[in-house]
Amino acid sequence: MPELPEVETVRRVLKTWLIGKRIIKCFPIYPNIIASMTPEEFALRIEGQEIKDIGRKGKYLLIYLENDVIISHLRMEGKYHLGYFGLRKENDEANHYFAPNVIDKKNKHVHLVFLLDDNRVLMYDDVRKFGRMNLVKKEELFLVPPLNKLGIEANSDDYSASYLFERLQKLKVTIKQALLNQELISGLGNIYVDEVLFLSKIKPTKEANKISLKKCQVILDNAKIVLNKAIELGGSTIRSYHFANGVDGKFQNELYVYGRANQECKFCGSKINKIKVGGRGTHYCPSCQK
Ligand SMILES: [Zn+2]
Structure with a gap:
């Protein structure tokens, strides 16, 4: 499942592919990928617009067009491929546009295709079909769902320990569950929360409202270290993104x-434990984390 660092890697790849390209046509093959409007409306609105920039907020990719922003959430398996325009088969009546450089049997998982003005196609492929795309007006980007309630990013300098402390005081859940809440703090998923809590020497089952202000600062410091390091290492294998397994x-x-x-x-040689916290697989060291 792509988390913030993996999505950041995708953002950097898309940026090299798409800036300055115009979307000539959009083919929504699997309609449910489009949230909050009909696929026809989505296609009509984006067709003709130039891609200005690729941004990211938490785990959401933001494809900035002239007037609108496509918000893409990859969820479990969503990924992008860039290819060349061509028909799948001579007699194929469906809109299966594809790229010769992508393995053909993978094409059945292509759910959305953008035809670009340089005759290339951007294909969105999602084996699990959990990914979603929203289209919002540029000026409303952070005012309407899904981004209006998203918290400050975990590795942002804008996140203060006192704010985290204050919010945690009001919660009656474990610290692991609190840090997974994207409205409270965005960008930490299951993998990185476990890592941050390990480095912070906090047991994942500890109650959120028992975390001291000092420990809140430690959590934020470690969130920065973990996420930035992961972004750095994800970025080092950008070229593997073309392959079937996606970001690696x-x-x-x-x-x-x-x-x-x-x-x-x-650190200490003890055996790492795996338990469930709020339904999520959770890993910790029983000696290092209290
Ligand atoms: Zn240990």
Whole structure:
């Protein structure tokens, strides 16, 4: 599942592909990918607009057009491919536009196609079909769903410890659940919350309102370290993005607890525990984290 660092890697790739290109036509093949309007409306509104910039807010990709912004949430498996315009088969009546450089059997997972003015196509492919796209007017980007309630990003300098402390005081959930709440703090998913709590020496099941102001600062410092390092390492394997497995960073080698159940803690040698917290698989070191 792509989290903030992986989405940031995608953003950087899309930026090199798309800036200055005009969308000539949009083919919504799987209509449910489009949220909050009909696929026809979506297509009509974006056709003819030039792609001005690619941004990101939390785990959302923002494709800035002249008048509107496409907000793309990849969820579990969403990914983008760039290819060349062509018909799948001579007698194929459906709008299966594809790229010869993409494995053909993958084409059944292509759910949305943007034909660009340089005769290339941007294909959105999503095996699990959980990804969603919204289209909003530029000036309303942060005023309407889904971005209007999104919290400050975890690695932003704008996030203060006192604000986090104040918000945590009002919560009756574990610190793990609190940090996963994107309205409270955006950009931390299951992997990175486990890592941040490990580095902060906080047990994931600790109640959120028992975290001190000092520890809030430690959490934010570690969120910055973990996310920025992950972005750096995701960015180093940009070229692998073209392959079927999508974004494939190198940060997995740096993980202390996530995915390391029953392995030795890199700090103290104890066995890493795996439990469920709020329904999510959660990893921690019983000796290092209190
Ligand atoms: Zn340990």
